[in-house]
Amino acid sequence: MGHITAHQEHSSTAASPFHPSTKVPHLQSTDIIMAPIRVALIGLSASAKTSWASRAHLPYLLSPAGLAKFEIVALLNSSVAAAKSAIAEYNLPATTRAYGDPAALAADPDVDLVVCNTRVDKHAETIRPSLAAGKSVYSEWPLAQDAAHARDLAAVAAKSDARTVVGLQGRVAPLTVKVKALVQSGRIGKVLSSELRATGGSNDRDVLPPGLAYFTQREVGGNFYTIGVGHLFDxxxxxxxxxxxxxxxxxxxxxxxxxAEPASEPGGPRPVIETLRSNVPDLVFFTGTLPESATTPTQKGATLHFRFRRGQTFPGDPAVVWTINGEKGEIRVLSPEVAALQVGSNEQPIVVEVHDFATDTVDRIPWAWDEPVAGLPMASRNVGLLYEAFAKGEGYPTFEDAVARHVQLDGLLASWEG
Structure with missing residues (x-):
C-alpha cells in the first residue's frame, strides 16, 4: 500500500515504503504515517482545458481527499516549455517539476506514481521508462493501441515489480457495484440471459471535432470501438x-x-475542415455465453447479447437499456442520456429497477456516490475511486486486466474486413 506505514511499539525510527528516506522517531503502535504519494501527470495541457486529465484527474487530485493522499510534484508534456505552461495554467505549486523527456521523468527519484493521459498511441513511449524504473503507473484505458503493445507494457511492469492501474473505472463505479450485488443476492434467481442496447459513443453520427480526428484511424488505438464499446463491455x-x-x-x-470546428453560436452550423475515411466500425454486435459461477448464479448456456451503435439516439429513446433476465425477476438499467455508464450522467440519472415476477411489481433501486467523491464533477468521481483504491492497495484493475480485455476486443475484431 506504500503510503501508509503502521509502526510497532518502541520503534525508534521508521521509513515509508514510498519515501524510504523519511524517518520518524519514537512512534507508538497506534501511530500511522500518511506520506502523500508523489504524482507526475503526463498529458495535462494548458491548451486543452477540456482534456480528460483536467476534467477527470485534476479535480480529484486537488480535492481535500486527493490532497490528503496524493501530491502533484511533476508534469511531463511534449516539451519542458509546455509542461511549465500547464503548471502556470492550473496554478500548481512553483516547486512542480517540468519534463519534456520520459526518460528524465523516470530518473526522478521523488516521483512515486506516473499518471498517463496522452493519446493512446503515445502511452507506451511515455510510460515505458517509468515502468522499467519500477515506478507505479496509472494509465488511462485503452492501455495501448493493441494487445501486443499492452502485453509489452505489462511485461515491463512485471519485470520491475511496478504497481499498475488501468483506467477501467467502470469496475469500481457504484452503479456497477450495486447491479452486481443485486445479481449475486439471488433476488432475480439464476441469470438466464442479458441484453444491452446502447447508442452514443460520440456526439454525432458522422462528425468529429479536430482533436478527435484520429478516431477514424483504427491503428491509433483510441476510437469508438476501443473506448466506447471497450468500457461498456468491460x-x-x-x-x-x-x-x-x-x-x-x-x-x-x-x-x-x-x-468540423464548433459552431460559433448554439445551434449554428459547424464549419467542416476536412472529410476523412474511417476504418473503425460504428455498429457492433456481440453474442456470447455467460459463465456459471459460485458467486453469480447463472444458468448453463445463459446468453449475453450486446449492441452498440455510434451516434445520436432516436428522439425520446434512452442511450442505454440493459436488462438481466432471471428465473424470479429482471433487472433493468436505464440511462436516458449517456452511453458511458462508467462515467455517469449529469442531467438525467441512471435508473436501476427490479421487476419481481411473482408480485408483478417494479422496485426502483437507489444507488449513489459516497464521500469523498460525491461532490466532484461527474467525470472525476469514478476516476477518484480508482485513486482511492490505489491508495488502499487493493480493488483496482491492473495492466494484466487491461491485457485480457485488449486480447478479447482485438480477437473479436480480427476477422472483420472493414
Missing part, C-alpha cells in the same frame, strides 16, 4: 462474468466522417 462483464465464447459482428455504416 462493465457488463464485471457484473456478469467473462463471456466465453463470444462472437462479434461489425459494420461501418458511415465510412466518411466530417471533421
Amino acid at each position: 462493465l457488463v462483464q464485471t457484473v456478469l462474468g467473462e463471456a466465453d465464447p463470444v462472437q462479434g459482428h461489425f459494420q461501418l455504416q458511415r465510412p466518411l466522417v466530417h471533421i
Whole structure:
C-alpha cells in the first residue's frame, strides 16, 4: 500500500515504503504515517482545458481527499516549455517539476506514481521508462493501441515489480457495484440471459471535432470501438462474468466522417475542415455465453447479447437499456442520456429497477456516490475511486486486466474486413 506505514511499539525510527528516506522517531503502535504519494501527470495541457486529465484527474487530485493522499510534484508534456505552461495554467505549486523527456521523468527519484493521459498511441513511449524504473503507473484505458503493445507494457511492469492501474473505472463505479450485488443476492434467481442496447459513443453520427480526428484511424488505438464499446463491455462483464465464447459482428455504416470546428453560436452550423475515411466500425454486435459461477448464479448456456451503435439516439429513446433476465425477476438499467455508464450522467440519472415476477411489481433501486467523491464533477468521481483504491492497495484493475480485455476486443475484431 506504500503510503501508509503502521509502526510497532518502541520503534525508534521508521521509513515509508514510498519515501524510504523519511524517518520518524519514537512512534507508538497506534501511530500511522500518511506520506502523500508523489504524482507526475503526463498529458495535462494548458491548451486543452477540456482534456480528460483536467476534467477527470485534476479535480480529484486537488480535492481535500486527493490532497490528503496524493501530491502533484511533476508534469511531463511534449516539451519542458509546455509542461511549465500547464503548471502556470492550473496554478500548481512553483516547486512542480517540468519534463519534456520520459526518460528524465523516470530518473526522478521523488516521483512515486506516473499518471498517463496522452493519446493512446503515445502511452507506451511515455510510460515505458517509468515502468522499467519500477515506478507505479496509472494509465488511462485503452492501455495501448493493441494487445501486443499492452502485453509489452505489462511485461515491463512485471519485470520491475511496478504497481499498475488501468483506467477501467467502470469496475469500481457504484452503479456497477450495486447491479452486481443485486445479481449475486439471488433476488432475480439464476441469470438466464442479458441484453444491452446502447447508442452514443460520440456526439454525432458522422462528425468529429479536430482533436478527435484520429478516431477514424483504427491503428491509433483510441476510437469508438476501443473506448466506447471497450468500457461498456468491460462493465457488463464485471457484473456478469467473462463471456466465453463470444462472437462479434461489425459494420461501418458511415465510412466518411466530417471533421468540423464548433459552431460559433448554439445551434449554428459547424464549419467542416476536412472529410476523412474511417476504418473503425460504428455498429457492433456481440453474442456470447455467460459463465456459471459460485458467486453469480447463472444458468448453463445463459446468453449475453450486446449492441452498440455510434451516434445520436432516436428522439425520446434512452442511450442505454440493459436488462438481466432471471428465473424470479429482471433487472433493468436505464440511462436516458449517456452511453458511458462508467462515467455517469449529469442531467438525467441512471435508473436501476427490479421487476419481481411473482408480485408483478417494479422496485426502483437507489444507488449513489459516497464521500469523498460525491461532490466532484461527474467525470472525476469514478476516476477518484480508482485513486482511492490505489491508495488502499487493493480493488483496482491492473495492466494484466487491461491485457485480457485488449486480447478479447482485438480477437473479436480480427476477422472483420472493414
